[in-house]
Amino acid sequence: MLSKENNDLLTRTGPGTPIGRLMRSFWTPAMTERELPPADEPPVRLRLLGEALVVFRDSQGRIGVMDEHCPHRGASLFFGRNEEGGIRCVYHGWKFDVNGQCMELPTEPAGSPMCAKMRARAYPSRVAGGVLWVYMGEGEAPPLPDFEWLGLPSSHVYVSRWEQDCNYAQAMEGELDSAHVGFLHRLVKRNDEDDQKLTGRFFTNDTAPVWKVLPTPSGFMACNGRRVDAERRYWRLNQFLLPFYTMIPPHPNDAQLVRMWVPMTDERCWVLCATFRPDRPLGEDELAAWINGDNSHRRVVPGTTLPTERLDNDYLIDRALQKTHSFTGIAGVRAQDAMVAETAGPIADRTREHLGSSDRAVVAMRRALIDAASACAERGVRPEGSTAPHLYRVRATQTVLPHDLDPEQSDELMATARPREVSPVAK
Template sequence: MLSAEQNEFVTRVGPGTPAGSLLRRYWQPVALTDELAGPRPVKAVRLMGQEFVLFRDEQGRHALLDRDCPHRGADLAFGRLEDGGLRCPFHGWLFDATGQCLETPAEPAESKMCTRIRQAAYPVVEKSGVLFAYLGQGTPPAFPDFDCFVAPDSHTFAFKGLFECNWLQALEVGIDPAHASYLHRFFEDADTAASYGKQFRGASADSSMPITQVLREHDRPEISVASTDYGLRLTALRRLSQASTHVRVTNVLFPQAFVIPMSAEMTISQWHVPVDDTHCYWYAIFTSFTGPVDKQQMREQRLQLYELPHYTSRRNKRNDYGYNIEEQRLATYTGMGDDINVHDQWAVESQGAIQDRTREHLGTTDKGIIAYRRLLVKAIKGTLAGEPAPLLVDAAQAAQLTGPASIDGIAHAPAGADDAEAGPVDTEAYWQAADLERRQRCEWAAARLAPAEQA
């Protein structure tokens, strides 16, 4: 439980706020690369309560500028891409990707006024189908060599979706391993062979057992949390028998992302990015360790739920998330369809625009949330005191941050052990070996292993 003051401290993200000051020290997703496709690659962006315009200029450079023209405050998101930059339609002032004003056409021909005008501009880089921007002061941190950033384009797919709630409660659902046994419970197990692109619908690794069966029949996971150089590692164990244990390893990438298994072949790296204090986007990079991602199928699956151009869910609070009483009785625990994004959206939006954490009562399965909040508060206080924060790394340090391991599988006792006589399953050795084996079988991941680890 947090006090009202503590809740404000960790949730508010506008300019000058404590949490906002911390988050501005990190690269933030601002758009999918696909959103700048088409004849006019210009897009209005609202991020952490500020208004920006994102564009790609004629030279192919990505740029993010403050949205209000520094002349008279007109909206640059309606600007024209021409003459090497973005031109305001009001008086024709022209700005390049660095924010430098190149022309002030209404001024006298001999005027040098444009040389003294610079619009605030922010670095933008493209990573695996997502455009990231840096809003902070000084040199941005380097991008760690995480799987989602180093896998080839053929093996990644990016998407996003809007949640109408604060960023923190949206993030916290992803670091809660216990909720899946209820929120994502299905009363019948679908054909796992048809699970491509769908989370919690396939079989766990090293088993033919559907993950839906695991979650439904084993709803009391043993959860442990470990501090890492990138944030936190969460391990959830579900004891299936004396000789087998379901192991799910997930990760928190500080400050606001997590890496979780989607299937035996694919992981999800997902950021929860504040639009403002009461809205956020989730941005996900799906990374394959087998063959290339079927991007068309992945996109078509998601567009059944999400509407463009704002990536809003067709099932939302205005239509009760598609709730159906017969479905809740017979098919799913929520009665809100089989897309788990809808389940998560209902859960976090139903907490309110900003969850009132003075009314919550955390249990033992919330240890990941507790550990993350402590890490967050420490980093915010450190930022206010001018101290370093986690994962603000240079290029050399970033190269040492790889992975992280994210596994959903079933660990078994040694072959030949009788179920009644089998000793404890070594679950840590299992997930480490499973992660290494998956990388050894994957061409792009194997190339990044140390020589002694390569198969």
């Protein structure tokens, strides 16, 4: 359990909060590139780290990310006119470029020095790997994290974004909690195909894995081992990377993936998922499955980021299916995960928890965030990962090892899971 003070620290991400300051020392993945509006088209709203923003492209295609509220009298720039190199507030015609610099003050006398001094709050942004990244911190922006997918051709990567109705931390905790997989995602009756999957029978045959948490400069590896037989153990190494990234190992021959759990407000978050193949373009069938939300990504109402199965429709639970096929009766792993996170409330009361040994990775994640946030807030210490992009060049992985072999002693596992020094991708 956490004290109320630490629970508040962990879950509050607005300007001036310790976690908010920590997150703002990194680039923030905000939306997919295909969600960006075209040049001179209307802006779109974006809620990020508790701040209301608008995003637009100017006449030259440059991207502007700025405070939704005009600095004059606070009217919403979402209703503004995107025209001739800037966005114009419809209240009094004040106009701003993508950097927030005022371009015109038509309600002020000609030659007024006020125009040169007036600025809207705007944030640096970049597009890489099919994602719009926004830097909301102070001072010079650090390098983008050197995730593997950022340097790949667009044909090798698919990224999606959806909403989740709970705090970012409790949404992210499920990704690190491998103990739940043998129950929440269980099939009542498995078939031969299910048993062939590396994760299928191992998760159901041993529901109480042993845990090892291995710290890394940018987070930690959550290693959980399940008994295969008297001589072997199946090890699964998940990655947690500050401040809100997770990686889980794919099934053999499946694509790699990274998930991003980005606060929208303290009570809602964005989930972005990047699935990619480093060695070849994506196949038509797997791409269609991701777009449809069949696996890895969430099924959403077409044209929106709103999930199809959600709290206000009881996740379309099928009680008949729950008796005969699915342990939950809810279709889709992502919807199952969302259900258990969202039904704990917008911000879970962690003072009421009773944690066990299976929660070691969850405890480690909370501690890593709280410690990093405290160091950032109290001593101004930036996390190592915010200025060392190569620390994000890692993968989640899995394998079967002899029963007495620790995963840290496996050179093959560590070669994949430890950060790899590579030439940074073009930013």
